[in-house]
Amino acid sequence: MAVEQAIQETKLVADEAVRVVDDAVANLGASADQLIAILQQVQRTMGYLPRAALRRIAEALDMPFMQVFQVATFYKAFSLEPRGRRVISVCTGTACHVRQSPLILEALERKLGIEVGQTTDDGEFTLLKVGCLGACALGPVIDVNGAVFGQMTVAKAEKLPDQLLKEDHRGTQK
Amino acid sequence: MIKNPTTPSDTITITLDGQPITAKKGEILLDVARRNGAFIPTLCHLDGLTPYGACRLCTVKVKHGSWSKFVTSCNYPIWDGLEVETATDEVNQNRKLVIEALLSRAPKAPVLQNLAKTYGVTTTRFPNLDPAEKCILCGLCVRVCDDVVGAHAIGFVGRGQDRRVGIHINDAACIGCGACSYVCPTDAIDMESVTVGHFRDRWGEDRPCRYSLMGLLPGSVCHNNYECWRCETDQTIMDLCQPVHPVFVARGIDNAGVRSVIRKMSVMIPPDHEDCDDGSTDEATAGQQSPPSDT
Numbered sequence A: 001m002a003v004e005q006a007i008q009e010t011k012l013v014a015d016e017a018v019r020v021v022d023d024a025v026a027n028l029g030a031s032a033d034q035l036i037a038i039l040q041q042v043q044r045t046m047g048y049l050p051r052a053a054l055r056r057i058a059e060a061l062d063m064p065f066m067q068v069f070q071v072a073t074f075y076k077a078f079s080l081e082p083r084g085r086r087v088i089s090v091c092t093g094t095a096c097h098v099r100q101s102p103l104i105l106e107a108l109e110r111k112l113g114i115e116v117g118q119t120t121d122d123g124e125f126t127l128l129k130v131g132c133l134g135a136c137a138l139g140p141v142i143d144v145n146g147a148v149f150g151q152m153t154v155a156k157a158e159k160l161p162d163q164l165l166k167e168d169h170r171g172t173q174k
Numbered sequence B: 001m002i003k004n005p006t007t008p009s010d011t012i013t014i015t016l017d018g019q020p021i022t023a024k025k026g027e028i029l030l031d032v033a034r035r036n037g038a039f040i041p042t043l044c045h046l047d048g049l050t051p052y053g054a055c056r057l058c059t060v061k062v063k064h065g066s067w068s069k070f071v072t073s074c075n076y077p078i079w080d081g082l083e084v085e086t087a088t089d090e091v092n093q094n095r096k097l098v099i100e101a102l103l104s105r106a107p108k109a110p111v112l113q114n115l116a117k118t119y120g121v122t123t124t125r126f127p128n129l130d131p132a133e134k135c136i137l138c139g140l141c142v143r144v145c146d147d148v149v150g151a152h153a154i155g156f157v158g159r160g161q162d163r164r165v166g167i168h169i170n171d172a173a174c175i176g177c178g179a180c181s182y183v184c185p186t187d188a189i190d191m192e193s194v195t196v197g198h199f200r201d202r203w204g205e206d207r208p209c210r211y212s213l214m215g216l217l218p219g220s221v222c223h224n225n226y227e228c229w230r231c232e233t234d235q236t237i238m239d240l241c242q243p244v245h246p247v248f249v250a251r252g253i254d255n256a257g258v259r260s261v262i263r264k265m266s267v268m269i270p271p272d273h274e275d276c277d278d279g280s281t282d283e284a285t286a287g288q289q290s291p292p293s294d295t
Helices: A002-028 A032-046 A051-061 A065-074 A094-098 A101-112 A154-173 B029-035 B089-105 B110-119 B140-149 B179-183 B191-203 B210-214 B232-241 B246-250 B255-262 B264-268
Strands: A086-091 A125-130 A142-144 A147-149 B011-016 B019-024 B059-064 B067-072 B083-085 B154-157 B164-167
Touching (some): A032 A065, A094 A101, B011 B029, B059 B089, B210 B232
Parallel strands (some): A086 A125
Antiparallel strands (some): A142 A147, B154 B164
């Protein structure tokens, strides 16, 4: 049954979260000043911060759950919901903004059928709007999992998702 | 901050609205000013809790020679030779701006409407994002839950304009004491209907009494579906603790201070103001100056 399957999946995520958190705490030390470093490591490993991970961190560092939650919701680098395999961050800093990055963002929203902050149903793409990426000379800039695509246009942006999928496909064939 | 190292004793002299005042070094400016009859409104201040400086209403001007600065008096320690202005045109003008900003966020809050009336604020130039919003993010509920109750059930979630007060009701942290709702200056927390519903669901059939969770009663079970206002225990405790929330009594926090600040309206409005129906002569309100006139 679908419900049982969902419960099973939640349990698997929770188990993994506990493992990841325990690793991070073992590496970084179980002290409150390591909270952000631990959150970052979990975010890197799992792609987001599952509830079970936050709970485990609170237990391990002996701090109130709410305190962990406050930090996790404060920073944009942390996500409480699963992100897609590719996180597309469109720069909307001043330099990119004046070079029409809002139009590029809109084009991607249309192309992917999602709004900023959402993830496509197939789990391939998450679309984010970010502040300055520090590559203003290349503006408008898009960042996909650390790879930078500069001098974007609406036309280029519309092709980007398919291009990314193809590249990945080629990559797996090798 | 300018310091005067030539004062050996703990007693120092400051000038409060032109009057010389003696006080202890390092005392908080707001306490000294109120003790000496100055009227300084506050929303985010509560005796016994960490000063927070969030509402900005208590902003006054401090001076020393040619140096001057606007500071929040609720978290400013005094020093020798300090000159303070609590109700000059300049200070009131600043306070009106703060009231405008608060009003734009929570236009329906009675405490803000009273303040606006007192200071002659009629409109706000800032846009309102949510007409139903009551919370002004003063952080009293968060601090009372952390510092007094010790439950750590409430916290700020998000940041910037998305910042709001959040609660993790399912994490067994909330003990349903209602202190947050009690200290809230704008009545933004609706404890009884929404929160208690969650609370009830979480405990199921095995419901510990709220007062035992607060540490006021030895462990006992609630027989009344958390409808405390209909419970005899509640009546008894309330009679015992009036007008302070039981959790303050349980934690041994100075009642007078809590009472004087918690009576939201009486603290906010000087005693001779028409909206002050309380008629009380609390130490916090007694002898305060007349409300500042519209500038």
